Amino acid sequence: MSGVFFDISERRQGEVALKHSQERFRAVVESAYDAIISADDRGNIASWNKGAQTIFGYRAEEVVGRPTTLLMPERYREAHQSGLERIRAIDDVGHVGRTQELYGLRRDGEEFPLELSLSAGKVPEGIFFTAIIRDITDRQRVxxxxxxxxxxxxxxxxxxxxxxxxxxxxxxxxxxxxxxxxxxxxxxxxxxxxxxxxxxxxxxxxxxxxxxxxxxxxxxxxxxxxxxxxxxxxxxxxxxxxxxxxxxxxxxxxxxxxxxxxxxxxxxxxxxxxxxxxxxxxxxxxxxxxxxxxxxxxxxxxxxxxxxxxxxxxxxxxxxxxxxxxxxxxxxxxxxxxxxxxxx
The missing domain is CATH 1.10.3210.10 (Hypothetical protein af1432)
Structure with missing residues (x-):
């Protein structure tokens, strides 16, 4: 019995530690000034932090499940979709992982300069993407x-x-x-x-x-x-x-x-x-x-x-x-x- 008890106790401790780790991670994400957005392999938004709300003007319930093209000017959308299709076709995320400067689109229709760091990974459900986006309007002004x-x-x-x-x-x-x-x-x-x-x-x-x-x-x-x-x-x-x-x-x-x-x-x-x-x-x-x-x-x-x-x-x-x-x-x-x- 003691062996079973210790096994359950260790499992419970692991679950508690994992929960605490997840909570800490969520706290870090939510407190970040940068937008941290994740999306599935179809380009649909899966998560949205407060930084993203501040930068783009949308609340999480307004964008989760909607395509990421919502956040970009029309001129970028075709290339974005082509890139997603190419990644799905070859099932390879190795070339993702660079930082670039582009323009984003706020809720009110205003374009603004941003710095995008994009990473990708695989989970059982498929490929997911994480974007860290920084509004560089002030930097460009300087x-x-x-x-x-x-x-x-x-x-x-x-x-x-x-x-x-x-x-x-x-x-x-x-x-x-x-x-x-x-x-x-x-x-x-x-x-x-x-x-x-x-x-x-x-x-x-x-x-x-x-x-x-x-x-x-x-x-x-x-x-x-x-x-x-x-x-x-x-x-x-x-x-x-x-x-x-x-x-x-x-x-x-x-x-x-x-x-x-x-x-x-x-x-x-x-x-x-x-x-x-x-x-x-x-x-x-x-x-x-x-x-x-x-x-x-x-x-x-x-x-x-x-x-x-x-x-x-x-x-x-x-x-x-x-x-x-x-x-x-x-x-x-x-x-x-x-x-x-x-x-x-």
């Missing part, structure tokens, strides 16, 4: 506001670049044309090197501003015809650090000021202003160095006629690995000789 803020910041950066470029143009029209052409070549090199869209945009800002420090150089030196003396050249060389000092406090989306400071550094340490070498020089500065030299040699300067693109490409090829980054040089040469790049 994302849209953030997007507008980012666009506004981009426009502010562009306006800042234009203002600085215009200030330089008033003193030295030649330099602005040079900066535009260097920018075009530097961005083309960056693109061929696999830079992202954001990185190329950063390269564009850098290109347009790389000589902004020449604002600090007397105009009579910048526009002087004929040979420039050593003292005058030393004054011109200060433009790299001057550019850094002008730009360092502006919160650009990339290291604009540092690249501007380094664009006359050379791989072997013979450049200026700090004599950096090798990997001490940022990649963007190494790209800019090549683009800058090619444009400068190709174009007319106040103190000499242009030497032509062929001479410029020969110069960077001869100094490849010595003054200029080999990969950057190779890409630059291919742009001109194989891909039809030309200065506008």
């Amino acid at each position: 994302q849209e506001a953030l997007k507008r803020t980012v666009e506004k910041l981009k426009k502010t950066v562009q306006a800042t670049v234009r203002a600085l470029t215009s200030a330089l143009e008033m003193r030295d029209p030649y330099t602005v044309g040079h900066q535009r052409r260097v920018t075009d070549l530097a961005c083309a090199i960056a693109q061929d090197m696999g830079f992202s869209t954001e990185q190329i945009e950063g390269m564009r800002i850098i290109g347009f501003l790389h000589d902004i420090g020449k604002i600090a150089v007397p105009a009579e030196i910048l526009t002087k015809p004929g040979k420039i003396g050593e003292h005058e050249f030393n004054i011109i060389k200060t433009h790299a650090e001057a550019g850094y000092n002008i730009l360092k406090e502006i919160d650009f989306p990339c290291a604009v000021a540092k690249v501007v400071a380094q664009h006359h550094e050379r791989l072997n340490g013979s450049g200026y202003p700090k004599g950096l070498s090798g990997s001490e020089i940022l990649l963007e500065a190494r790209i800019l160095a090549v683009a800058d030299v090619v444009e400068a040699m190709s174009s007319h300067r106040p103190y000499r006629p242009g030497l032509g693109t062929e001479a410029a490409l020969q110069e960077i090829t001869d100094k490849k690995g010595i003054l200029y980054d080999p990969e950057v040089v190779d890409i630059c040469v291919k742009l001109f000789t194989e891909k039809g790049f030309a200065f506008a």
Whole structure:
């Protein structure tokens, strides 16, 4: 008798524990802010929590037993039914289990954005589905506001670049044309090197501003015809650090000021202003160095006629690995000789 008693007692304890577990589970489901909805393999709603009522506006007695298509805009319903039929046909739920963003339909007919996490399982009665649905209306509003803020910041950066470029143009029209052409070549090199869209945009800002420090150089030196003396050249060389000092406090989306400071550094340490070498020089500065030299040699300067693109490409090829980054040089040469790049 004692054995039977203990067997019944253990069974009773198990039933009580199961009941408590189910009650706890129901409490969790009912207290969730997200909608938790289950449906059978026909797509009919089997359970509905308070979160679902809050999000969709229906009470449980209004939706249980009705198709889940009630909760979705017309444009999703055909694909939904086709998906259910496919799952029933192959009796496989393995591909279900992903999170996606869609639109739902409230009781009052309003569409709203939602995040859907769908899972499926098998019971003796067939396949059942459980959907956890989150209303992401507020999240999308925040994302849209953030997007507008980012666009506004981009426009502010562009306006800042234009203002600085215009200030330089008033003193030295030649330099602005040079900066535009260097920018075009530097961005083309960056693109061929696999830079992202954001990185190329950063390269564009850098290109347009790389000589902004020449604002600090007397105009009579910048526009002087004929040979420039050593003292005058030393004054011109200060433009790299001057550019850094002008730009360092502006919160650009990339290291604009540092690249501007380094664009006359050379791989072997013979450049200026700090004599950096090798990997001490940022990649963007190494790209800019090549683009800058090619444009400068190709174009007319106040103190000499242009030497032509062929001479410029020969110069960077001869100094490849010595003054200029080999990969950057190779890409630059291919742009001109194989891909039809030309200065506008």
